[in-house]
Amino acid sequence: xxxxxxxxxxxxxxxxxxxxxxxxxxxxxxxxxxxxxxxxxxxxxxxxxxxxxxxxxxxxxxxxxxxxxxxxxxxxxxxxxxxxxxxxxxxxxxxxxxxxxxxxxxxxxxxxxxxxxxxxxxxxxxxxxxxxxxxxxxxxxxxxxxxxxxxxxxxxxxxxxxxxxxxxxxxxxxxxxxxxxxxxxxxxxxxxxxxxxxxxxxxxxxxxxxxxxxxxxxxxxxxxxxxxxxxxxxxxxxxxxxxxxxxxxxxxxxxxxxxxxxxxxxxxxxxxxxxxxxxxxxxxxxxxxxxxxxxxxxxxxxxxxxxxxxxxxxxxxxxxxxxxxxxxxxxxxxxxxxxxxxxxxxxxxxxxxxxxxxxxxxxxxxxxxxxxxxxxxxxxxxxxxxxxxxxxxxxxxxxxxxxxxxxxxxxxxxxxxxxxxxxxxxxxxxxxxxxxxxxxxxxxxxxxxxxxxxxxxxxxxxxxxxxxxxxxxxxxxxxxxxxxxxxxxxxxxxxxxxxxxxxxxxxxxxxxxxxxxxxxxxxx
Amino acid sequence: xxxxxxxxxxxxxxxxxxxxxxxxxxxxxxxxxxxxxxxxxxxxxxxxxxxxxxxxxxxxxxxxxxxxxxxxxxxxxxxxxxxxxxxxxxxxxxxxxxxxxxxxxxxxxxxxxxxxxxxxxxxxxxxxxxxxxxxxxxxxxxxxxxxxxxxxxxxxxxxxxxxxxxxxxxxxxxxxxxxxxxxxxxxxxxxxxxxxxxxxxxxxxxxxxxxxxxxxxxxxxxxxxxxxxxxxxxxxxxxxxxxxxxxxxxxxxxxxxxxxxxxxxxxxxxxxxxxxxxxxxxxxxxxxxxxxxxxxxxxxxxxxxxxxxxxxxxxxxxxxxxxxxxxxxxxxxxxxxxxxxxxxxxxxxxxxxxxxxxxxxxxxxxxxxxxxxxxxxxxxxxxxxxxxxxxxxxxxxxxxxx
Numbered sequence: 007x008x009x010x011x012x013x014x015x016x017x018x019x020x021x022x023x024x025x026x027x028x029x030x031x032x033x034x035x036x037x038x039x040x041x042x043x044x045x046x047x048x049x050x051x052x053x054x055x056x057x058x059x060x061x062x063x064x065x066x067x068x069x070x071x072x073x074x075x076x077x078x079x080x081x082x083x084x085x086x087x088x089x090x091x092x093x094x095x096x097x098x099x100x101x102x103x104x105x106x107x108x109x110x111x112x113x114x115x116x117x118x119x120x121x122x123x124x125x126x127x128x129x130x131x132x133x134x135x136x137x138x139x140x141x142x143x144x145x146x147x148x149x150x151x152x153x154x155x156x157x158x159x160x161x162x163x164x165x166x167x168x169x170x171x172x173x174x175x176x177x178x179x180x181x182x183x184x185x186x187x188x189x190x191x192x193x194x195x196x197x198x199x200x201x202x203x204x205x206x207x208x209x210x211x212x213x214x215x216x217x218x219x220x221x222x223x224x225x226x227x228x229x230x231x232x233x234x235x236x237x238x239x240x241x242x243x244x245x246x247x248x249x250x251x252x253x254x255x256x257x258x259x260x261x262x263x264x265x266x267x268x269x270x271x272x273x274x275x276x277x278x279x280x281x282x283x284x285x286x287x288x289x290x291x292x293x294x295x296x297x298x299x300x301x302x303x304x305x306x307x308x309x310x311x312x313x314x315x316x317x318x319x320x321x322x323x324x325x326x327x328x329x330x331x332x333x334x335x336x337x338x339x340x341x342x343x344x345x346x347x348x349x350x351x352x353x354x355x356x357x358x359x360x361x362x363x364x365x366x367x368x369x370x371x372x373x374x375x376x377x378x379x380x381x382x383x384x385x386x387x388x389x390x391x392x393x394x395x396x397x398x399x400x401x402x403x404x405x406x407x408x409x410x411x412x413x414x415x416x417x418x419x420x421x422x423x424x425x426x427x428x429x430x431x432x433x434x435x436x437x438x439x440x441x442x443x444x445x446x447x448x449x450x451x452x453x454x455x456x457x458x459x460x461x462x463x464x465x466x467x468x469x470x471x472x473x474x475x476x477x478x479x480x481x482x483x484x485x486x487x488x489x490x491x492x493x494x495x496x497x498x499x500x501x502x503x504x505x506x507x508x509x510x511x512x513x514x515x516x517x518x519x520x521x522x523x524x525x526x527x528x529x530x
Numbered sequence: 531x532x533x534x535x536x537x538x539x540x541x542x543x544x545x546x547x548x549x550x551x552x553x554x555x556x557x558x559x560x561x562x563x564x565x566x567x568x569x570x571x572x573x574x575x576x577x578x579x580x581x582x583x584x585x586x587x588x589x590x591x592x593x594x595x596x597x598x599x600x601x602x603x604x605x606x607x608x609x610x611x612x613x614x615x616x617x618x619x620x621x622x623x624x625x626x627x628x629x630x631x632x633x634x635x636x637x638x639x640x641x642x643x644x645x646x647x648x649x650x651x652x653x654x655x656x657x658x659x660x661x662x663x664x665x666x667x668x669x670x671x672x673x674x675x676x677x678x679x680x681x682x683x684x685x686x687x688x689x690x691x692x693x694x695x696x697x698x699x700x701x702x703x704x705x706x707x708x709x710x711x712x713x714x715x716x717x718x719x720x721x722x723x724x725x726x727x728x729x730x731x732x733x734x735x736x737x738x739x740x741x742x743x744x745x746x747x748x749x750x751x752x753x754x755x756x757x758x759x760x761x762x763x764x765x766x767x768x769x770x771x772x773x774x775x776x777x778x779x780x781x782x783x784x785x786x787x788x789x790x791x792x793x794x795x796x797x798x799x800x801x802x803x804x805x806x807x808x809x810x811x812x813x814x815x816x817x818x819x820x821x822x823x824x825x826x827x828x829x830x831x832x833x834x835x836x837x838x839x840x841x842x843x844x845x846x847x848x849x850x851x852x853x854x855x856x857x858x859x860x861x862x863x864x865x866x867x868x869x870x871x872x873x874x875x876x877x878x879x880x881x882x883x884x885x886x887x888x889x890x891x892x893x894x895x896x897x898x899x900x901x902x903x904x905x906x907x908x909x910x911x912x913x914x915x916x917x918x919x920x921x922x923x924x925x926x927x928x929x930x931x932x
Contacts, residue, residue: 320817342820351818359818362811364878373808374819376801383800388745427819 010074011036011201012090012170017056017068026052027066030227032220034170034201039192041212042205044222044247045474050205053222054172058092059085072170089169093159095178101148106130108147109162133161137191153184160191171195171202177211178306189215207304209240209511221246241504248474248503255451256479257458263482264295266333267466268349268435273327275315275490281323285311287490289327293435293466298457300481301470302506308490309470310354313437317351318344331434345374348434352424352441354470356417360424363413367405368394370412370423375431397426401456418449425456435466442476454480474503486510548751561927562872562887565920569891573898580901581894584776592703592848594893595782596621596841598886600864601871602793603837605885606830608868609797611810611877612661612668614834616675618860620653621842622853623679626686628843629852632695639698647839653679654835655828662827676861684854693851703847706777707784717778724770728763735759782844789837793882806830810877866913867892870920891916 059079130143275286314321318341394408486509494509808816871888873880
């Protein structure tokens with residue numbers, strides 16, 4: 007018993023309408039590296055937020071035992087006091103402050119409010135030595151690379167006398183060499199007796215460092231595997247992550263596919279700020295009339311960036327490549343042009359960039375198609391109401407009136423407003439970015455039916471999703487992306503979660519590891 | 531679900547909303563109008579009826595027109611989520627330039643006015659460029675503009691006032707429309723215009739209602755509809771009568787009326803208006819809907835520049851002088867008018883009518899307190915409290931609704 011440092015017993019956490027965690031259990035042994043695996047949305051981050059006190063005691067049910075005693079964290083401070091420190095995927099550092107100031111932020115080395123800079127610098131030096139970072143404590147954090155920033159975060163964790171270190175996707179934004187360093191460092195900590203939990207999509211890395219793995223799926227803990235077991239390899243982990251029942255969650259597709267509507271050739275996009283970084287790399291793809299084409303990929307694979315760069319180049323710099331509509335080359339320079347040529351893009355985050363929450367439903371629906379309800383630039387408000395009513399009925403938007411503010415509706419109904427808006431613009435190609443994110447199961451089915459119906463009408467659908475079952479259930483063809491490139495193309499018949507997952511984690515040919523050599527490089 | 535995308539059936543049975551529903555829907559507008567009426571009645575009582583005397587009502591219009599003109603432009607800027615602190619200085623600068631042209635160089639009045647308005651547009655374009663395309667916060671750009679154009683005003687006038695303007699120019703702010711229909715102590719033309727406008731209003735509303743019926747929409751209850759028409763019909767005629775018993779309709783009221791109608795129409799009924807609200811409501815969503823956000827923002831500032839210029843001309847005409855002190859604190863009065871009139875500091879919300887009502891609330895308080903003999907010092911303080919109270923009430927209401 008004494009060698010279990012952390013035990014989480016039957017943790018259940020509900021959000022309005024969604025059960026994010028359902029009876030999850032997790033046991034971490036003292037001094038081990040414990041990996042937490044699962045698809046996007048499986049509940050990994052939620053579980054870690056419960057553990058670190060972001061979701062305070064009382065907002066979830068279940069029990070947390072740390073070193074054998076029960077814990078009830080009210081804030082992050084409480085968990086840090088016991089030595090549980092979480093390092094989030096998005097680093098929480100202030101770029102304008104120095105390394106030393108960041109490390110002791112909120113924990114300043116001071117007496118009666120006056121900071122002891124000498125002590126701060128000395129302690130920072132010690133901590134930096136521990137994590138192997140050779141930088142001056144006075145250097146601004148914004149001036150060092152992401153890899154080094156990660157080390158500063160870890161040094162900050164050490165300043166809090168860490169016993170259990172939690173790393174959420176620590177290598178997601180690191181390059182090969184920095185990742186390798188970080189993994190070595192984790193093994194080093196293990197030798198010093200520090201336990202860690204690591205969340206990662208990069209299964210090869212997990213295989214390298216982890217002692218045991220707990221797999222989450224749909225908010226439930228599926229199994230805990232020991233890496234000492236010779237049976238456990240990447241394929242085994244993937245199987246655990248994806249194995250679920252797929253029946254009757256999607257409308258029956260009987261695709262009626264015609265000629266190619268939209269085609270992209272050799273599409274390259276660079277990051278808008280770091281203009282030397284290639285975000286999209288030589289992408290070729292096409293969508294046919296009546297076809298639902300999926301794009302699978304893990305976070306950061308470049309899916310949204312691809313979609314937005316295609317939609318009137320509203321993302322990225324130095325864009326090169328060709329786009330074709332019905333065989334004719336077009337330049338989609340500007341969102342209005344893209345819309346004019348029959349493209350529509352339903353954005354990933356409807357609250358952030360899809361809807362005007364303070365405006366009413368009708369205004370939102372007609373925003374991209376004002377021309378249709380205008381005569382000589384004057385909006386015909388009666389016609390607008392009529393159009394909005396029509397879509398309310400067609401898409402079954404549950405609202406007392408189209409004069410209601412969009413912000414007051416549920417996620418599913420908001421998504422239907424966004425879909426209405428883009429269906430009204432009468433596009434040939436609809437790009438749907440995570441069309442069912444944050445929507446409950448019943449509404450999801452309705453959204454799927456709408457998508458299916460649109461394809462039936464002969465529109466081309468390009469659907470980005472992090473939920474593999476959704477892609478498998480809906481798509482006629484699926485492209486897989488990783489690191490800005492298309493790494494595979496599979497048809498409905500060939501597709502399975504295992505196949506997709508393999509392509510989604512496939513690295514560039516040149517730095518292919520021996521580990522993943524078993525994966526066939528070409529699309530089958 | 532199969533039948534979900536069928537063609538819409540024509541709905542031919544409309545129904546009337548209840549009075550309660552209508553009031554709840556238009557709560558925000560009604561509170562503003564009620565506030566205005568309460569303040570009016572309060573000062574009417576406190577000043578023993580001086581406030582609503584024909585002479586004083588005419589004065590109210592003449593005193594506040596330049597601020598109302600600014601408030602119209604400002605509300606558009608605020609709806610897009612920006613602010614313009616430079617309008618007072620721009621007004622002063624354009625006023626100065628007009629004075630130099632007309633008084634010192636004998637440029638024909640009409641030509642000078644056109645050049646002044648174009649100068650305002652150029653200044654607006656200058657500021658709009660930095661805000662929309664370079665993405666410098668409007669607060670900073672227009673703060674710089676406030677200093678730049680105040681400085682230029684003093685340079686242009688060499689620190690002195692110039693006067694007087696020719697009569698034609700003064701008439702813009704001090705004159706009244708002629709009484710073509712002639713006769714006695716009552717300004718008949720004013721009465722006729724008031725009556726015709728009231729008729730036009732009733733006709734318009736009636737047409738809109740008929741239109742709604744043809745679309746099969748829910749309607750306001752007939753009783754309420756008629757009552758509303760009757761009240762507005764009477765108020766318009768009464769207002770015309772009051773003006774007619776003094777000198778008739780001031781020229782400046784004609785300018786103001788045209789602007790209010792024009793900008794209400796643009797913001798409510800046109801795609802340009804939609805784009806402005808959409809940018810303030812959610813710039814990213816607007817951009818992803820094909821709206822040229824930068825271009826629209828740029829033109830909103832150009833528009834503000836033109837209206838600032840107009841305001842400067844009106845003020846110079848009223849004062850009959852171009853002075854370096856002109857336009858001082860105009861920007862704050864205009865901004866306060868917008869916020870009292872229900873505009874949101876975060877953008878996306880606000881109306882031209884609201885800004886006008888907000889401007890009138892400020893104007894009536896100024897005027898009323900002056901009639902009561904309250905000193906300028908206290909007037910400032912009291913207006914500050916009213917602004918804070920109005921916005922606090924607004925936020926409280928919104929939180930309650932959410």
